[in-house]
Amino acid sequence: ASEAGHEVHLLTFDRSVPEPSAIAPLERLLASIRIVPLPKLLSTLRSAKALPTGEPLQAAYYRSRRMREQVGETLRRVRPDVVYTHLFRMAPYAMERMKEHRARWILDLTDVISAGIARSLPFRHGPDLWLYREEMRRIERFEAAIAPRFDECWVISEAERANLVGLAPDARIRVVPMGLGPELFHPNGLRDAARLLFLGFHEVFHNRDAVRFLVQDVFPRVRAAVPEATLDIVGRSSGSLGAWARGDGVRIIGYAPRLEDVLMTATVFVAPHRFAAGLQTKVIQALASGIPVVSTPPVRLGLEPVPDDVL
Numbered sequence: 001a002s003e004a005g006h007e008v009h010l011l012t013f014d015r016s017v018p019e020p021s022a023i024a025p026l027e028r029l030l031a032s033i034r035i036v037p038l039p040k041l042l043s044t045l046r047s048a049k050a051l052p053t054g055e056p057l058q059a060a061y062y063r064s065r066r067m068r069e070q071v072g073e074t075l076r077r078v079r080p081d082v083v084y085t086h087l088f089r090m091a092p093y094a095m096e097r098m099k100e101h102r103a104r105w106i107l108d109l110t111d112v113i114s115a116g117i118a119r120s121l122p123f124r125h126g127p128d129l130w131l132y133r134e135e136m137r138r139i140e141r142f143e144a145a146i147a148p149r150f151d152e153c154w155v156i157s158e159a160e161r162a163n164l165v166g167l168a169p170d171a172r173i174r175v176v177p178m179g180l181g182p183e184l185f186h187p188n189g190l191r192d193a194a195r196l197l198f199l200g201f202h203e204v205f206h207n208r209d210a211v212r213f214l215v216q217d218v219f220p221r222v223r224a225a226v227p228e229a230t231l232d233i234v235g236r237s238s239g240s241l242g243a244w245a246r247g248d249g250v251r252i253i254g255y256a257p258r259l260e261d262v263l264m265t266a267t268v269f270v271a272p273h274r275f276a277a278g279l280q281t282k283v284i285q286a287l288a289s290g291i292p293v294v295s296t297p298p299v300r301l302g303l304e305p306v307p308d309d310v311l
Helices: 020-027 040-049 057-061 065-078 088-095 113-123 126-149 158-167 205-225 259-263 281-288 297-303
Strands: 009-014 032-037 082-086 104-110 152-155 173-175 195-199 230-234 250-254 268-271 293-295
Touching (some): 009 065, 032 065, 057 088, 088 126, 113 205, 158 297, 195 259, 205 230, 205 268
Parallel strands (some): 104 152, 152 173, 195 230, 195 268
């Protein structure tokens, strides 16, 4: 948008105020940027206090007086033509200002979170299962209530549109798929002989479950057929994976500053998710790099691939 000549003003959360050097690339693209600290301990306490209320715990986690003030001040100062709100947990900040400002109000849900949680329930146990089943119900009611209030509601795939139509048939829904610039990845043909690659942010449950399934169930069968095969697990917070993520031929790589360095030499990219939501961007990144992908039906559902089509 900024490259097209539009002014873009950003309001966002961070767990702490980042170093100026970390946001310098953004500042060159934006007319203004305001970062509101979101301390983890305080936010967790807010979520705990919301347990008896019926409010989604994720919405309570992101409730902030400072953000509310910043939203009000920025809207008065900028008087924007379009207000883009990302994810349902930020929707309350937009909805309380809609009557005061004439603008086009867009809610980008990306995924229908309640549907994603529903798909994860068969793989949860004990208190975790109870908590997420309750959170799913709360978010489901919340999504159904907020989606029709926005001028447009964006989701990332036709599958997510179907999920949202079931909750909020009166919402004005638009599918806005995610893509990658072709200049970002350049297949070079120099692949290792038998190296599997898994990429993901390892604090989220669907990625941790996929790693467990891959290491404990899938990869031993691969090694039985191809003894020299190796598996690299790449991504932020991979150090938090337990001993169950270790095994013969498995390497925990951690964060890769240059994604193309680990992608380009992989023999095959694996996305063995037993449940997923929306679109797995990492699969598109692998395909853009010319790397074969082995995935599961939940991953394929978000991609909606057509034989011989260009993704």
